[in-house]
Amino acid sequence: MYLVIFDCDGTLADSQNSILHGLSVGYEAVGLPMPDRRTALSIVGLSLERAFLTLVGDENAHLVPQMSAAYRQSKVARRQSGEDFDPLYPGTREALDRLSSKDDVLLGIATGKARRGVDHLLKVHDLEGRFVTIQTADTSPSKPHPDMILQAMAETGAEPARTVMVGDTSFDMEMACSAGTHALGVSWGYHDHDRLLGGGAHTVINHFNELHGALDALLAFDGELI
Numbered sequence: 433m434y435l436v437i438f439d440c441d442g443t444l445a446d447s448q449n450s451i452l453h454g455l456s457v458g459y460e461a462v463g464l465p466m467p468d469r470r471t472a473l474s475i476v477g478l479s480l481e482r483a484f485l486t487l488v489g490d491e492n493a494h495l496v497p498q499m500s501a502a503y504r505q506s507k508v509a510r511r512q513s514g515e516d517f518d519p520l521y522p523g524t525r526e527a528l529d530r531l532s533s534k535d536d537v538l539l540g541i542a543t544g545k546a547r548r549g550v551d552h553l554l555k556v557h558d559l560e561g562r563f564v565t566i567q568t569a570d571t572s573p574s575k576p577h578p579d580m581i582l583q584a585m586a587e588t589g590a591e592p593a594r595t596v597m598v599g600d601t602s603f604d605m606e607m608a609c610s611a612g613t614h615a616l617g618v619s620w621g622y623h624d625h626d627r628l629l630g631g632g633a634h635t636v637i638n639h640f641n642e643l644h645g646a647l648d649a650l651l652a653f654d655g656e657l658i
Contacts, residue, residue: 434590434595434647435590436540436595437542437595438598439597439599441476443599445553446520448473452469452473454506454507455472457502461502467487472487473622476621476622477575477603478603480503480544481496481497482574511552521640523639523640523643524640526640526641527644538590540565540588541568542567542604544568544603547571550566564588565587567580575607576631578608581597581607582611585613592612598616598618599615600618601622602627602628603631605632606631609632616633617629617637
């Protein structure tokens with residue numbers, strides 16, 4: 433059995449606008465200036481508190497709880513009003529459909545999002561039931577700690593050699609390497625090609641239509657996945 437684990441933000445869904453809105457609300461709540469777009473998005477993938485701490489520094493650590501609370505409240509309000517919609521990247525649904533059709537492949541999620549955020553994403557895109565294991569910041573340490581992948585493998589019985597982490601940040605790649613699994617980077621998210629390779633990516637793809645060939649190469653299937 434093979435396990436393919438996906439990150440969410442920057443890998444499955446383009447969430448940059450909603451993330452930037454939430455970060456701006458957090459900064460406004462404590463009266464700090466919002467960083468530039470590139471800097472702000474560089475922390476996508478980390479759990480919320482760690483993300484804010486990375487941005488504001490240890491000297492402002494006391495502000496992180498207030499910033500995080502403001503971010504979460506904003507997200508809840510936007511979901512209730514129907515404003516919180518992150519589009520899937522091109523090819524996402526087709527790639528998931530193709531993998532889901534294989535009897536020897538299980539799908540998982542490992543994300544810095546909260547579980548309710550993942551549930552919302554899956555619901556609005558009619559992807560519920562696709563993923564047999566979902567690991568979030570609610571129950572695991574922030575990436576790049578390997579706990580999310582270790583928990584996913586424990587839940588599914590998958591072996592490291594038959595497990596791949598698919599993500600758009602160096603945090604995903606570092607997490608995969610620490611867990612002893614394959615690390616597959618995608619270039620359309622928040623960290624560039626060089627940073628993904630620097631984080632330990634075994635390979636990097638530029639579109640979802642390259643995913644299946646990359647999985648075949650990484651996992652050395654007994655017979656092709658595709």
